[in-house]
Amino acid sequence: MNKPIEHSGLQIAPAIYTLVSDEICPAVGVDADHFWRGFADIVYRFAPQNIALLDKREKLQEQIDHWHQSNTFDYDAYKAFLQEIGYLIPEGPELFISPQHVDSEIAVQAGPQLVVPIMNARFALNAVNARWGSLYDALYGNDVIGEDGGAEREGAYNPVRGQRVIDYGRDFLDQAVPLAEGSHHQANAYRLESGVLQVLLSDATVTALRHPQQLIGYLGTPDSPNSILLKNNNLHIEIQVDSNDNIGATDLAGVKDIRLEAALTTIMDCEDSVAAVDAQDKALAYRNWQGLIDGTLEETINRGGNSFVRRMNDDPEFLDTNGQPIVLKGRSLMFVRNVGHLMTNPAIHYGDGLEIPEGIMDGLITSLISVRDVQGSNNRANSATGSIYIVKPKMHGPEEVAFTNDLFDAIEDLLGLDRHVIKVGIMDEERRTSVNLKECIRAAQGRVVFINTGFLDRTGDEIHTSMHAGPFALKADLKAMTWIAAYENQNVDVGLACGLKGKAQIGKGMWAIPDNMADMMEAKIAHPKSGANTAWVPSPTAATLHAMHYHQVDVASVQDQIAQRTMASVDDILSIPLLGDRQLTDTEIQLELDNNAQGLLGYVVRWVEQGVGCSKVPDINNVGLMEDRATLRISSQHITNWLHHGICSKTQVMETLQRMAKVVDKQNASDSDYVPMSGDFSQSIAFQAACDLIFKGLEQPSGYTEPLLHRYRQMAKGQ
Numbered sequence: 126m127n128k129p130i131e132h133s134g135l136q137i138a139p140a141i142y143t144l145v146s147d148e149i150c151p152a153v154g155v156d157a158d159h160f161w162r163g164f165a166d167i168v169y170r171f172a173p174q175n176i177a178l179l180d181k182r183e184k185l186q187e188q189i190d191h192w193h194q195s196n197t198f199d200y201d202a203y204k205a206f207l208q209e210i211g212y213l214i215p216e217g218p219e220l221f222i223s224p225q226h227v228d229s230e231i232a233v234q235a236g237p238q239l240v241v242p243i244m245n246a247r248f249a250l251n252a253v254n255a256r257w258g259s260l261y262d263a264l265y266g267n268d269v270i271g272e273d274g275g276a277e278r279e280g281a282y283n284p285v286r287g288q289r290v291i292d293y294g295r296d297f298l299d300q301a302v303p304l305a306e307g308s309h310h311q312a313n314a315y316r317l318e319s320g321v322l323q324v325l326l327s328d329a330t331v332t333a334l335r336h337p338q339q340l341i342g343y344l345g346t347p348d349s350p351n352s353i354l355l356k357n358n359n360l361h362i363e364i365q366v367d368s369n370d371n372i373g374a375t376d377l378a379g380v381k382d383i384r385l386e387a388a389l390t391t392i393m394d395c396e397d398s399v400a401a402v403d404a405q406d407k408a409l410a411y412r413n414w415q416g417l418i419d420g421t422l423e424e425t426i427n428r429g430g431n432s433f434v435r436r437m438n439d440d441p442e443f444l445d446t447n448g449q450p451i452v453l454k455g456r457s458l459m460f461v462r463n464v465g466h467l468m469t470n471p472a473i474h475y476g477d478g479l480e481i482p483e484g485i486m487d488g489l490i491t492s493l494i495s496v497r498d499v500q501g502s503n504n505r506a507n508s509a510t511g512s513i514y515i516v517k518p519k520m521h522g523p524e525e526v527a528f529t530n531d532l533f534d535a536i537e538d539l540l541g542l543d544r545h546v547i548k549v550g551i552m553d554e555e556r557r558t559s560v561n562l563k564e565c566i567r568a569a570q571g572r573v574v575f576i577n578t579g580f581l582d583r584t585g586d587e588i589h590t591s592m593h594a595g596p597f598a599l600k601a602d603l604k605a606m607t608w609i610a611a612y613e614n615q616n617v618d619v620g621l622a623c624g625l626k627g628k629a630q631i632g633k634g635m636w637a638i639p640d641n642m643a644d645m646m647e648a649k650i651a652h653p654k655s656g657a658n659t660a661w662v663p664s665p666t667a668a669t670l671h672a673m674h675y676h677q678v679d680v681a682s683v684q685d686q687i688a689q690r691t692m693a694s695v696d697d698i699l700s701i702p703l704l705g706d707r708q709l710t711d712t713e714i715q716l717e718l719d720n721n722a723q724g725l726l727g728y729v730v731r732w733v734e735q736g737v738g739c740s741k742v743p744d745i746n747n748v749g750l751m752e753d754r755a756t757l758r759i760s761s762q763h764i765t766n767w768l769h770h771g772i773c774s775k776t777q778v779m780e781t782l783q784r785m786a787k788v789v790d791k792q793n794a795s796d797s798d799y800v801p802m803s804g805d806f807s808q809s810i811a812f813q814a815a816c817d818l819i820f821k822g823l824e825q826p827s828g829y830t831e832p833l834l835h836r837y838r839q840m841a842k843g844q
């Protein structure tokens with residue numbers, strides 16, 4: 126049954142062939158034989174180019190390693206060397222991107238972005254439905270609202286805590302949609318008269334909005350609306366009114382909730398947050414993407430002895446101020462993140478038994494599925510403009526972006542799509558991309574709708590690229606050093622200089638502590654203030670809370686101001702964040718090793734043994750942190766770097782790993798599916814994988830963890 130199916134020089138696993146030929150192709154009206162012939166032509170054309178690009182990565186790395194081994198560091202000489210070998214290329218003339226038919230969620234709105242593993246249908250549905258979120262629920266269930274003075278979260282509904290939530294909501298309304306007189310705290314009733322919002326205050330004063338144009342519509346009747354739709358900074362706010370509701374009954378104006386437009390966009394991830402190592406895994410990923418595009422994905426949820434079916438939300442309908450129907454988007458606009466250029470997958474073989482480059486397979490099949498959305502024949506549209514949005518991660522420099530652009534040209538031709546229907550997101554997370562960002566954007570200027578920064582992968586690549594330059598600083602210190610601020614600022618500077626404002630997203634990275642929303646609300650406002658019109662959050666609740674930051678900050682105005690500043694320096698980005706003259710104590714070294722090893726093991730054991738690509742992993746202090754392959758890359762490469770430079774010994778690292786494995790086993794003791802590592806280290810597949818990630822870290826391509834993770838996951842599945 127599992128014998129590969131031959132077609133046009135390809136050997137295709139039945140799970141993939143059947144899905145594509147019998148389900149996807151008929152749904153989009155594409156002849157399956159035509160598709161597979163074109164698929165094969167693209168593979169045989171682009172796979173050799175893919176391999177050549179990876180070879181260039183390795184040759185550049187070998188040259189950089191040799192330079193550090195042979196030279197006392199001098200920055201001017203180092204920069205000249207990078208230019209000489211083609212790592213740092215000349216910057217071309219002025220550039221403005223030119224994507225067409227870009228959805229408003231990307232082009233003109235600013236708001237939160239979710240990233241979720243596409244293989245988990247429940248997470249995917251939660252994310253796509255997070256376009257709207259209850260502010261009251263988000264506040265009540267998290268630490269943004271303090272628990273002092275009788276406002277505890279435990280038990281049944283706590284009216285003291287509830288009142289704090291209501292007060293917080295009124296403060297938000299006063300900031301985002303202020304009244305001409307008084308405060309929303311004083312509101313006794315909301316109604317519409319002649320298309321204008323009238324608010325009756327507790328002192329009998331009748332007032333209106335300070336900015337009347339912020340009223341968009343309502344539901345119910347004008348004199349007694351049960352929903353009032355407002356807009357601020359291009360984001361919607363819905364005040365829901367129901368005096369018969371438990372919450373509304375305690376509110377002077379009968380307000381039962383405030384709903385916010387939250388996760389404008391979501392990246393459905395086939396890459397960092399999933400563990401897809403074979404045809405069965407890839408088929409699940411593609412089937413879920415098909416369900417999301419078709420609008421048919423659903424999942425049965427069992428909770429407290431009851432079950433219900435979760436589906437994709439419908440579009441909410443309102444009446445405008447003239448009483449005419451208006452429809453808003455009810456779901457987050459979806460990108461799909463394909464795999465990068467490095468990995469291959471055994472789902473399809475070509476040539477003399479070579480595994481297909483996984484990124485080529487992803488590009489072809491996810492685009493084929495998305496044709497349904499371009500046609501407008503699906504149940505719930507994703508793109509209102511007929512575009513396909515693909516995020517392409519881990520590209521190293523302009524040549525690799527140009528390769529992706531050419532690949533997407535070929536896919537469009539195969540599928541009969543207009544040029545540049547497929548849009549691309551360039552993740553600025555590799556060093557060679559950062560220092561050549563403008564030219565990377567130029568290589569796909571007709572497609573670019575997204576760039577972002579990602580501290581963890583960027584740091585992992587920083588360590589591996591400069592592995593032989595010396596020992597790196599403590600992880601906690603890396604974020605405060607010159608290179609990272611320059612990297613973050615330059616991403617915005619270059620994006621604005623290349624015309625992304627009003628056409629594309631400039632994004633910032635994840636808040637990694639999902640249970641700590643109070644600190645997120647203090648810290649993450651820095652992202653819109655930095656000129657980023659989107660930033661990653663770890664949950665729908667976090668999206669609802671982070672949405673408030675975009676009401677506080679007019680990102681478009683901030684971008685106008687930033688466009689006038691001096692651009693961040695590539696020289697600063699190229700400064701290597703080494704330990705330098707600092708002498709670490711034995712205690713500092715061991716604490717750093719403990720922290721790295723514990724986080725590494727906590728992630729690897731779930732990835733290898735359970736196929737969990739992203740999860741909330743307890744750190745060494747039992748604080749849950751969102752972990753994915755990017756966090757693993759930095760932890761493993763950091764230990765490898767210290768080993769290489771004699772900061773620690775192999776014996777010390779192994780002792781640390783074995784001791785931390787026992788800690789991780791204890792942290793996971795309540796998980797019935799968990800496979801302990803510490804019973805017999807020599808028999809633990811996960812423990813062996815963790816060891817290889819460190820002790821073989823020098824030889825891993827760009828310090829990536831995927832090759833070893835895939836090998837050991839396949840071993841675990843085989844058992």
